[in-house]
Amino acid sequence: MGANGDGDPVDTQEAIMQATYRALCTHGYSSLTMQSIADEFDKTKGVIHYHYDTKQDLLVAFLEYLLDAFERDIAVDEQQDPGTRLEALIETLLFGPPERGEFDHWELTTAMLEIRSEAPHNPEFRRQLSHNYETVEAMVIAIVEDGIEQGVFRDVDAEEVATLLLTTINGARIYQVTLQRDDVAELTSASLEGIVRHWLRQPGGVGE
Amino acid sequence: MGANGDGDPVDTQEAIMQATYRALCTHGYSSLTMQSIADEFDKTKGVIHYHYDTKQDLLVAFLEYLLDAFERDIAVDEQQDPGTRLEALIETLLFGPPERGEFDHWELTTAMLEIRSEAPHNPEFRRQLSHNYETVEAMVIAIVEDGIEQGVFRDVDAEEVATLLLTTINGARIYQVTLQRDDVAELTSASLEGIVRHWLRQPGGVGE
Incomplete structure (x- = not known):
């Protein structure tokens, strides 16, 4: 858990990772898109792009x-x-x-x-x-x-x-x-x- | 080898399978399209569609x-x-x-x-x-x-x-x-x- 609650970058990255996991399990790898990950995430797609430039960067982190x-x-x-x-x-x-x-x-x-x-x-x-x-x-x-x-x-x-x-x-x-x-x-x-x-x-x- | 050479459906299907193999090895599964298979095939894309309605049908046969x-x-x-x-x-x-x-x-x-x-x-x-x-x-x-x-x-x-x-x-x-x-x-x-x-x-x- 981060020091400053909701806006903590560590919490946000953890939430993006969990959204990626859910999207991957639901859609499978070959249908996985940034949008399908954003659909599982409770903040905007912009927040995902702020942390990861490309789907490839996100998947490497995942x-x-x-x-x-x-x-x-x-x-x-x-x-x-x-x-x-x-x-x-x-x-x-x-x-x-x-x-x-x-x-x-x-x-x-x-x-x-x-x-x-x-x-x-x-x-x-x-x-x-x-x-x-x-x-x-x-x-x-x-x-x-x-x-x-x-x-x-x-x-x-x-x-x-x-x-x-x-x-x-x-x-x-x-x-x-x-x-x-x-x-x-x-x-x-x-x-x-x-x-x-x-x-x-x-x-x-x-x-x- | 088929009985009537070039136009034999068995030969054509074999050629489609070989084109699919080459396209898969070149592009990987997640980037494989009917077009990338057609690019490896010496007849038209229409011939592929004549034999296989969808990419899914083709991959099952493959x-x-x-x-x-x-x-x-x-x-x-x-x-x-x-x-x-x-x-x-x-x-x-x-x-x-x-x-x-x-x-x-x-x-x-x-x-x-x-x-x-x-x-x-x-x-x-x-x-x-x-x-x-x-x-x-x-x-x-x-x-x-x-x-x-x-x-x-x-x-x-x-x-x-x-x-x-x-x-x-x-x-x-x-x-x-x-x-x-x-x-x-x-x-x-x-x-x-x-x-x-x-x-x-x-x-x-x-x-x-």
Whole structure:
């Protein structure tokens, strides 16, 4: 919350971001216009243009806003053992944070997919998505290396494990929303749990 | 090739599909118009409209065309042992067919991603993508069940394995094109190979 209430630029930008989210969920990316965003916003379209010169500028800020919320949502309790931390991270990435986040998880997945599909043509989207990928990848690698060091995980290639988890979870979320199959994330969770328990964990180790 | 050369409706439709592919790769989905497709086509725009009433009709036919090509490309040699068949299928799905298919694999992945991102709003795209998913899923399940029956794979849940492979490969291809990281598919291939060899294959079985 800003210091001076209604006119605070931070509050205004937050309201523009929320209006963009609603417009994106309602219209889809390919029909998203500055006007459709303004229709979801309780001030004038001029206020949006004051903050963002172009739709492109607004969407770059919006992607950053979504990814910041995502990174807050996936923070893990570093006190827990590596196996539990890894399983908690997998569940949060697949199904959203245990305490409901700011957005509906599947609505957010759909919005992110539409922005992601523009990334091959948009270097700024790509830069942000790469930063996000590397952040999550580093989290997984740290947990896996911790597990290897503590002797609870086998001596695997941590980068390979991170890539496997990230690609699987990304693919599962995308299939779930594009096929409207509500079993893909559940089945993926079951297979990843099997892999963590029976392949990654050291036989006879903690939690086996 | 049609029976009567230049004017054959099958040839014309094939030419329209190829023009659509070129226009999609050049402009991206969100800027794709009937005019941009006509610009890639060597007959008049009227010929396109004669075959397809709307852009939507054309794109539905185009998605079917891409998925038919995809299903031809992933056919596997049923004479080989299940482990080899599964590894060959994974490689083809990740990197494209060994004998180069009709399309560049990563260009095709980008085009498919853009169409896929519309699927939450488009029941006809969803229907076709679901059919495609189920076709590949059934192929993997048949190979895994065959492997279990022959005693070369452990007694795993074939549907869970199929979901894991499909989601991982889909996620890897999408990261590869949206992050323009050329190592994601390679790292995914290495982790999936590890999982097939060390987790799926029966200890002491063929190929161990």
